[in-house]
Amino acid sequence: MEIAFTIIRFIVAVLTAVTGLYIVLRPESYAKLAEFSTVNSRGRTEVKAIMGGTFIGLGVAPMILLGSTIGFIFLGIVYLFIAATRILSMFVEKSFTFTNLIILLVEIAFGLIMVIPV
Numbered sequence: 239m240e241i242a243f244t245i246i247r248f249i250v251a252v253l254t255a256v257t258g259l260y261i262v263l264r265p266e267s268y269a270k271l272a273e274f275s276t277v278n279s280r281g282r283t284e285v286k287a288i289m290g291g292t293f294i295g296l297g298v299a300p301m302i303l304l305g306s307t308i309g310f311i312f313l314g315i316v317y318l319f320i321a322a323t324r325i326l327s328m329f330v331e332k333s334f335t336f337t338n339l340i341i342l343l344v345e346i347a348f349g350l351i352m353v354i355p356v
Contacts, residue, residue: 248301255297261290262323279331283338286331287324295319314352321345 261268265285269276274289276282295316303312324342328334 248304251297251300253297255294258290258293258295258297258319261293262286262327265290279333280335280338283324283327283331283333286327287320287341291320291323292316294323310352314349317345317349317352321349 265282266276268274268289269281269285274281274285276285295318298319299312299315302315321342324338324345328338328342
């Protein structure tokens, strides 16, 4: 029973990561579903970074930490995926706004604080 439950968790993690990748690649489609605005580059970057990055991180972290309960590292991984997605999207969408840069710095700082061993 434990092996079956682990397999189900792995499948859910993969589906979560794939959902995130879809959001990153098709932000307008997801935004329409979630009723977000993607009429400008700032809106598309926000959808990709927050929604896509979060789903990717949440899906990949359990695979990296399979069987582990280290919550701080998990949270750090999520923050770092959000930051990486935001950076990529800022280049693709040419959305180097002040708010994007500030939020990016916070995401990187929080991620590193959570994953660096003390």
